[in-house]
Amino acid sequence: MIEQGAMHPDIEQVLFTEEDIAAMVKRMGAEISRDYQGKDLVLIAVLRGAVVFMGDLMRSIDVPLAIDFMAVSSYGDKAKSSGVVRIVKDLDMDIKGRDVLIVEDILDSGLTLKYLMKNLSSRNPASIEVATFLWKDVEGKQAAINPKYVGTHCPDAFVVGYGLDFAERYRNLPYVGILKPEVYS
Numbered sequence: 001m002i003e004q005g006a007m008h009p010d011i012e013q014v015l016f017t018e019e020d021i022a023a024m025v026k027r028m029g030a031e032i033s034r035d036y037q038g039k040d041l042v043l044i045a046v047l048r049g050a051v052v053f054m055g056d057l058m059r060s061i062d063v064p065l066a067i068d069f070m071a072v073s074s075y076g077d078k079a080k081s082s083g084v085v086r087i088v089k090d091l092d093m094d095i096k097g098r099d100v101l102i103v104e105d106i107l108d109s110g111l112t113l114k115y116l117m118k119n120l121s122s123r124n125p126a127s128i129e130v131a132t133f134l135w136k137d138v139e140g141k142q143a144a145i146n147p148k149y150v151g152t153h154c155p156d157a158f159v160v161g162y163g164l165d166f167a168e169r170y171r172n173l174p175y176v177g178i179l180k181p182e183v184y185s
């Protein structure tokens with residue numbers, strides 16, 4: 001059990017509490033449920049960061065859906081994207097003719113989603129949209145991605161928790177916080 005109010009010593013500032021997160025996910029689930037009535041929804045979570053968000057989001061959607069996973073990596077153990085997106089695990093499912101919703105924990109440089117949108121679009125889904133929990137929409141920094149569903153905007157700092165890691169750590173923090181720069185620099 002994480003004590004109420006306890007903060008990890010490597011965290012500089014908590015940005016979004018468990019309660020904030022629950023409210024955002026509930027709102028996103030309602031938006032998606034409204035938009036995907038009568039559709040053939042497939043949620044595709046991008047491993048590994050999106051697993052926590054995916055687990056919560058899928059339970060807040062009340063229309064029929066299928067799930068699948070893709071693993072891509074571009075950050076490795078760094079706090080900056082390598083710029084090269086690599087597929088580590090592909091989908092098990094054929095998405096042709098289905099309504100795909102990509103589920104991401106964070107949209108930062110946009111390179112991961114730019115690559116995924118292009119790759120998945122070539123498989124001829126009926127539709128393809130993005131649900132991202134965090135959007136670091138810093139002017140001039142990002143590839144042109146326009147997520148339809150967004151949990152919240154995020155400042156241009158390296159954040160961890162709620163699935164987000166630095167070197168595979170901190171994914172299990174129940175809140176999102178800014179990592180102290182001395183931890184990764």
Ligand SMILES: O=P(O)(O)OC[C@H]1O[C@H](OP(=O)(O)OP(=O)(O)O)[C@H](O)[C@@H]1O
Binds near residue numbers: 072109
């Ligand atoms: O918009 P971008 O700059 O491309 O960054 C976003 C991506 O970076 C992280 O993945 P990462 O490669 O660190 O793998 P992980 O999901 O296993 O943490 C995150 O989960 C997103 O997939």
Ligand code: HPA
Binds near residue numbers: 160
């Ligand atoms: O701020 C971040 N934190 C963790 N993982 C990330 N991947 C892209 N940006 C981030």
